Amino acid sequence: MTADDVVFAHAAKAVQNMSSANDGLSTANLFSQILGQAQGQKKMAITDSTVRTEAGNLIVAGSDTTVVTLTYLVWAVLRQPQLQARLEPEVCSLGPDLTFDELKRAPLLNSVIEETLRLYGAAPGALPRVVPEKGLSVRGYFIPQGVVVSTQAYTLHRDSTVFPDAHSVRDATEYGDACVGYGDDTELVADGHVSEDCLTLNIIRPAGTADCSNLPVLVWIYGGGFYAGTSRDQRYNMTFIVEHSLRMGKPIMAVSINYRLSGYGFLYSDKIAKAGLANLGLRDQRMALDWIQENIAGFGGNPDKVTIWGESAGALSVGYQLRAFNGRDDKLFHHAMADSGAIMGLGLGAATTQDIVKKVYDNVTETLGCHASADQLKCLRAVPADKFKDAIGASLTVPSGGRLAYQPLVDGDFIAASGIKQLKEGAFVKVPFIIGDNTDEGTTFSPFGINTEAELRSFLRELEFSEQDVSTLLELYPVGSMDLILHNLEPWNSTIGAQWSRVSSIIGDLLFIAPRYFSTRAWVNISDAPLYNFRHDATPNGVPEVWSATHFMEALFFFHSTDGVGYPDISAPFLGPNPFDNLPTAASALADTMCAMLVSFVHTGDPNTFSGGLDPS
Secondary structure: OOHHHHHHHHHHHHHHHOOOOOOOOOOOOHHHHHHHHHOOOOOOOOOHHHHHHHHHHHHHHHHHHHHHHHHHHHHHHHOOHHHHHHHHHHHHOOOOOOOHHHHHOOHHHHHHHHHHHHHOOOOOOEEEEEOOOOOEEEOOEEEOOOOEEEEEHHHHOOOOOOOOOOOOOOOOOOOOOEOOOOOOOHHHHHOOOEOOOOOOEEEEOOOOOOOOOOEEEEEEEOOOOOOOOOOOOHHHOOHHHHHHHHHHOOOOEEEEEOOOOHHHHHOOOHHHHHOOOOOHHHHHHHHHHHHHHHHHHHHOEEEEEEEEEEEOHHHHHHHHHHHHHHHOOOOOOOEEEEEOOOOOOOOOOOOOOHHHHHHHHHHHHHHOOOOOOOOHHHHHHOOOHHHHHHHHHHHOOOOOOOOOOOOOOOOOOOOOOOHHHHHHHOOOOOOOEEEEEEOOHHHHHOOOOOOOHHHHHHHHHHOOOOHHHHHHHHHHOOOOOOOOHHHOOOOOOOOOOOOHHHHHHHHHHHHHHHHHHHHHHHHHHHOOOOEEEEEEOOOOOOOOOOOOOOOOHHHHHHOOOOOOOOOOOOOOOOOOOOOOOOOOHHHHHHHHHHHHHHHHHHHHOOOOOOOOOOOOO
8 A cells, every 4th residue: 555545545534534623723733633533533623724724834835836836837738739749658658656767767758847847946946156355247237245146046047148038948859050161061961050059969879768877978079170060960870879889788878069160160369369269169079078077967878988089170179188288187088089180180281380370360350350450359259140151261262282271279278289299298188099090091182183203292392391301202102112002003094193192192191190100109108098099991882993991981880871871872072872882791790890899999998898709900
């Protein structure tokens, strides 16, 4: 018999025994009097006055708090038929003897309850704060020293600057808008969903995950040269990784994040750095990692087992997070993985110089009429969004020699020093780390049509290498070397270029392979944390033969994109067709293996702990 049964049984008995006699009053409350009547104790009169007094107490304890909260919950659900239609089956699926653990596995019901408590808490709390010496001005109001200011949930959650429409419901089942970017694929993969209001993240977890599941968390940081990319890109759909983790019996949770790009995230000048506003894109990533630490447990994730992972500019971002604040360990992540991007940063010949940075900044401020302003930052903030976007887009062509207009730069704060210096000094977070590249990284970034050594020499000089450095490079990469990429003994035609394999090898090594080697050597000399290297040598369907196992190819396998989600059948590079069509079953098996190694790394910090029957060597 439950407590409810006992109470109802006593109440029924009391109704039978109660008398309306007025032969005395009792100081006992109504509940104790009902129990007394039911148990045959001395009769006590339950007068109208007693009932009114007790009813008043119940109103204070119930109607003014809990009942208001419950009324709001019912009203909020009933005014949204779609929500009601989804909520009712979930509630009906709960057992008659509901337990707290079962309740936690009802995500929609929990969300409705939590949102109700946010807006109409049954017991609203307060946060008393003492005004500091000399007082404080808040939104035009001066508050004298010593005054205690009490903020509380009701007004905080209706602050229009934080919640523009506090009573609205936001559909969080769709991916958030992409940050403003300038890649050829930005509009295509974002499907027009591009906005300055873009700092969102996406959480993918196994169905039925409870708040107490404590799943390891994999965080994805997209690439795109720091000027393109978005977490809503379905090539980065992490559902298939989570599904594979379930098949392995090692479930994980996945999170993909957005960060600001190009001039929105990486506009740089001495004034910007002094104001603490440099490298905002990296700070966005850091803020997302902070958010995960504070909130992921509420989604069933383990904040003490977070792996950060990125590709290309995302891999470089992983390196910058390892080096952030001169290697300060804020315990935001516990494993790290970088595909095609080293912890030291961009390779030789790619780094943006201070001269280029100044040209880009001057170009933007002059275009927007802010260059002569006494307060350039204030002027830039006042520029209409469309004009700022156009000015940033126009500035992308300012650098020459293949350099980026916008990328992370040493600001003495988030990035304390150069990657080489920080690596040599051990100024980075020491956690289990995977770093790797594709065999033919350089093909995507190399120009066609270089047929003679003189043309190759001229191209390298345009990258601002000295004449001596160019001569050294040409000696290190002789024509006909069997060590060059593609392993192709046949010469390429003049359209592609007789020097194609040579130039592609040089570019790939300078940008990716050499920085990985340097980072690896520096890491093992200083850190006791395990380091794993990989080289990806498989080419998916739809990739031109001339590119072979080029940049980004490993991501298709790690993401387990065997169904082609995110790859519409179009001719745009890297976007189609289905990368696994017309490939042997070994390609899908490789995706199984690579995804399993990733999941194992997320769980243990070791990619070789999965039961795949493969020799790690």
